[in-house]
Amino acid sequence: MDFNSIIGIGIALVAVFGGQVLEGGHHASLIQVTSLVVVLGGTLGAVLLQSPVRQFVLAMKMSRWIFVPPVLNPEAVVQHIATWSAAARKEGLLALDNHVEGIDDPFVRKGLQMVVDGTEPKVLQRVLEVEIETFEDLHHQGAKVWEAAGGYAPTIGILGAVMGLIQVMENLSNPADLGAGIAVAFVATIYGVGLANLAFLPIANKLKTLIARQVLLRDMLVDGLVGIAKGENPRLIAERLKGYVV
Template identity: 60%
Template structure:
């Protein structure tokens, strides 16, 4: 559990609701189901229209990273590459073939297979970088649905505000209906801006961070495998790979 994510959301809610209370307003005044329906429904519709369904589904699944970060085992990967480096220097690259069945990561297994097959170091880098570029593009597109929601939400909130004001203007002759219409108008704007800046955009930022770390880990693997291919000393490989650690 990523406690800082939970703390961020709680702190944001306390700031907004606490500010409303300190100003003498009622917290219940911010509860407007109609305004919430307009903002959430409108934002969802816009994001669905923008995104292919597989990108949208993946983006929804990725949101769990905010609470349970993906496992990025850079240190374990470095230790594994160093053991391969030492073995290859003693017994040759073909000795690494025995490790292929035990490598679960498809990207690492592909790189190791190229290494065992005796591929040129630059060819190994070229082929694996194509995989990295595809991987990064697909996952960034999925994370972008949250960034897009953060862009649409305030505008949909303004749309809800205009709709509320239209309702107010239609009922000027009936003062009993004015309060509800004005409340929906202003609360819709609060929902739109609040969700964008307290939920959608922060989620997008955190997902992009984890994607960047996964990409960096793959780039680290390329550096390690290429180092083995050119016959670098394991200490040199270790020093270069540890530069990727945060």
């Protein structure tokens, strides 16, 4: 569980609603279901229009990373590579066949199996690099869905505010209600700007960071597997991989 995300959301909500109270307003005035429906519905429609179904579904699945990010353990990768390289050095590459079955990650399993099969180091590196590039591009497309939502939401918020003002102008015969009506109309703008800058854009940026860390971990793994395929010294491989660990 990523408690940073939970704490960040909590601080943002407290800041917004607390600021409203400190200014002499009431927090209930910021809760307008109609404005929320306009902003969320309009943003969702724009994003769906822009994004292919596969990309949108991937973006929704990736959203769980905000609270439950992928497990990334570079130290464990160094340890595994060190174990595999030592086994290959001592017993030969075929000895690694016993390690393949216990691996759950398809990328790692494929790479190690290619080493066992005696794939040339350059071919091994290129095949795995293509998979990394595909992984990175695919998941960046998912992050861009949230980035697009952050771009559309403020404009949809303004649209909601204008719609509210239209309703106000149609009821000019009741001057006493104009102030409250205008205030309600601008809540849509708050929702649009707030969701964009406190949710959608931060989510997009966090996903990009997590993608970059996964790519780095895979680059690290490829470096180690290529080293094993070349028959490099296990200690040298481990020391080189430690340079990836920050």
